[in-house]
Structures are given as C-alpha cells and as structure tokens.
Amino acid sequence: MTDAGDLGFSNRTGRPPGRVITAVSRFVPAIRRxxxxxxxxxxxxxxxxxAELARSGPxxxxxxxSMAQGVGASAPEYGWFGQLVPLLPGWRTVNLSQYGARVDxxxxxxxxxxxxxxxxxxxxLVGSNDLMQPRHQEGVGNRYAALLDRLPRxxxxxxxxxxxxxxxxxxxLIDDAVRRRGLVLAELRDPRTRHWRGKLASDRFHPNDRGYAAITEVFGDALRRAGY
Structure with a gap:
C-alpha cells in the first residue's frame, strides 16, 4: 500500500482562481458561495x-x-466521482483532481x-478549463493528444x-484514441449531459447535484460496458 503523504501530491494546483471570477465573486453572492x-x-x-490508500483492495x-472535486454540488461527495463511488463496492477510490486543472x-x-x-x-475527465477560456485554447489539441498517448489501456x-x-x-482525438489505444469512452455527447436546464449550480457554470448525477450515469454506463 502507498500512503498519500508519499505521493508529493496536492489536490490544489497552487494557482489562485482567475482575477475576473475573484472580482465578480465579491459582488455576486451566488458565485461567491x-x-x-x-x-x-x-x-x-x-x-x-x-484513508482510502491505507485500506486494501483494487x-x-x-x-x-473542479467537476471531479464536486465544486457546485451540495457536498464534495456529490460531484460526478463522489456519486460514482457507490457503484464500485469493495474498491479503494482515490481522487487526484484539482480545482482549475487544465490538461497540462x-x-x-x-x-x-x-x-x-x-x-x-x-x-x-478534463478539458473544460482549456476549452472555455480562449487564452488556453491554443495548442489544446497537441496537449490532449499527448495526454491520450500516456493514458494506460x-x-x-x-x-x-x-x-x-x-x-x-x-x-x-478521444474517439481515435478509443479505437487505437483501447481506451473506454464515457460519452458526454449524450442528451443527459448536453442539456443543462435545472442542472447548474448558482454560479451558472458548475453542475449541481443533479447535473453531476447525469455525468455519473454516463461514467457508470462506460464502466458496465468495460465489465466493471
């Protein structure tokens, strides 16, 4: 077993939230929350x-x-990964996501x-922070291709x-890697995750519990197809 303290890893990128969102949050309680x-x-x-790494099991x-962190949900365990945990009984489930994380x-x-x-x-599941901010879109294809080439089968x-x-x-790029490298696709072009009415948190950007539940359903479908 490996203890989390041995990883030299933090669930924080070390970067503060963007200046615009920080400024706006001072005046808009819904975003500040x-x-x-x-x-x-x-x-x-x-x-x-x-705690999970101190246990045994797959x-x-x-x-x-931030979506794997559950930001926008009523509690961190109601993000997409938190809601997926009950679908993996007997598994140790570790979350290395970070708020604001980009592909790099x-x-x-x-x-x-x-x-x-x-x-x-x-x-x-990553890419929203690269794709939704024009200053990060340049070169995102190259960065994503590098990531897909390094992900295990x-x-x-x-x-x-x-x-x-x-x-x-x-x-x-993802579709090609699924065919070529044996990755498993969680298909978020599904109607459950393309229509967001009633599924957004108060900041109108992050999902709420219901929105995260839809993402969890898509990942659950992928796990079942893969035999988990």
Whole structure:
C-alpha cells in the first residue's frame, strides 16, 4: 500500500482562481458561495485519499478538475466521482483532481502521481478549463493528444459535450484514441449531459447535484460496458 503523504501530491494546483471570477465573486453572492467551496472540498478529498490508500483492495483513481472535486454540488461527495463511488463496492477510490486543472496539470502532476499508485482502473475527465477560456485554447489539441498517448489501456475517458470547433477537435482525438489505444469512452455527447436546464449550480457554470448525477450515469454506463 502507498500512503498519500508519499505521493508529493496536492489536490490544489497552487494557482489562485482567475482575477475576473475573484472580482465578480465579491459582488455576486451566488458565485461567491461556489467559490467558497474550493478549499474545503480539496481538503475533503485529501483526507479521504489518505484513508482510502491505507485500506486494501483494487484501486480506482480519478483525474480531472473542479467537476471531479464536486465544486457546485451540495457536498464534495456529490460531484460526478463522489456519486460514482457507490457503484464500485469493495474498491479503494482515490481522487487526484484539482480545482482549475487544465490538461497540462493532468499530464505533469496528476497522471504521474496516479501511475505511482499502480491503479487497477483510471478515470479521466478534463478539458473544460482549456476549452472555455480562449487564452488556453491554443495548442489544446497537441496537449490532449499527448495526454491520450500516456493514458494506460482501459482508462475511462470522458469527452466534451460542446459542439464548438475546439471541443470537436478534442473529441476527434478521444474517439481515435478509443479505437487505437483501447481506451473506454464515457460519452458526454449524450442528451443527459448536453442539456443543462435545472442542472447548474448558482454560479451558472458548475453542475449541481443533479447535473453531476447525469455525468455519473454516463461514467457508470462506460464502466458496465468495460465489465466493471
């Protein structure tokens, strides 16, 4: 077994939230409420990771951003990964996601930490912070291709529900990697995760409990197809 303290890993990127969202949150309580979840939700997963790694059993590790952290949900365990945990009874479930994470954060920090743990199952959903911010869209295809080439065979990868050009490019890379490298697709172009009425948190960006439940259903379908 590996203790979380041995990983040299934090569920925080070390970057503060963006200047715009920080400024707006001072004047908009609905946004501020969601932003105030960032630190306690990261601390929750770090505590839980330590407890899970101290146990025995097959290991599932999640990689990603604030959506795996559960930011926007009523509690961290109601993010998409938290809601997936009950579908894996007997498994140790470790969450290496980070608020604000981009593809490079998964490549440079989360994936190496995960591989040191030698997981039996790896889940990955990342890209929103690259795709939704124009300044990060440049080169996202190259970064995503590098990530897909390093993910182990059998990794369950969520794609992007958006239909704009950068999302379509990333989804094409994911579709190719699923065929070529034996990855498993969690199909978020599904109607359950393309229509968000009533599924968003008060900041109108992150999912709420219901929105995360829809993402969890898609990942659950992928796990069942893969035999888990």
């Amino acid at each position: 969601v932003q105030q979840q960032i630190e306690p939700y990261a601390a929750y997963w770090e505590r839980r990771n330590r 290991l599932c590790v999640a990689l990603g951003d 954060d998964v490549l440079d920090a989360q994936l190496p930490a995960a591989l040191r743990l030698r997981p039996d199952l790896l889940l990955c 059998g990794t369950v990868v969520g794609n992007q529900p958006g239909t704009f050009a950068a999302a379509v490019q990333v989804n094409g």
